[in-house]
Amino acid sequence: MRLYVDPVCPFAYLALRWLDEVATLRDLDLDVRLxxxxxxxxxDPDREPESVRGTESAWRPVRVGVAVGPRLREFVLRFGGLYHAEGVRGRDEVLRRVLTAMDLSSLRAAADDPSFDAAVRRSHDEGMAPVGLEVGTPVIHVDGVAFFGPVLGAVPRGQDALDVLDGAVALASYAGFCELKRTRTGGLSF
Incomplete structure (x- = not known):
């Protein structure tokens, strides 16, 4: 199974934590990608370019994600823990803390190095090709099926975690299935 995430997305963080829960209950080989x-x-022509966002640019965490290589899963979990769950703000501060905790402080310069962008785009394109560009993150690829979501407001535990996975895969496996959605109520629970 492959999970495509952007570290700045809270739903991607929740999806990774959910699939980690599934992995405690079922044999699951999870490959995290960007x-x-x-x-x-x-x-989106109405969206402000990331280049004007400085240290808050969404490019910075994904560049670091490429730089950390095989430790991407750990990076996403640590970034999400600080940024989403603990509410630490200033993406640069979060990157600094995460890389220090991972003993990878030397990779901090990767955040501002556009030479990582081609690798980000390759991974992004690989993840999005089977689902289209009208979705966001997370995207899951499993057994020849790819889909956006599920977008979760909390991490399901135990049998619920397994049921959510099995249901999502079953729906996505039906060739005529396109979308299932309802309005989110309440805040996110990390």
Missing amino acids: MSLAVLGEA
């Missing part, structure tokens, strides 16, 4: 909300935003 997609990019910055890349998706390039198609």
Whole structure:
């Protein structure tokens, strides 16, 4: 199974934590990869370019994600823990803390290095190709099926975690299935 995430997305963080819960209950080989909300935003003419957002640019965490290589899953979990769950603000501060905790402070310069952008785009394109560009993150690929979501407001536990996965895969496996959605109520529970 592949999970495509952007570290700045709270729903991607919740999806990773949910699939980690599934992995405690079922044999699951989870490969975490990057997609990019910055890349998706390039198609929106009304969206402010990421280049004007400075240290808050969505490019910075995904560049670091490429730089950390095989430790991407850990990076996304640590970034999400600080940024989403603990509410630490200033993406640069979160990056600094995460890289320090991972003993990878030397990779901090990757945040501002556009030479990582091609790798971000390759991973993003690979993740989005089977689902289209009208979705965001998370995107899951499993057993030849790819889909956006599920967008979760909390991490399901135990049998609920398994049921959510099985239901999502079953729906996505039906060739005529396109979308299932309802309005989110309440805040997110990390």
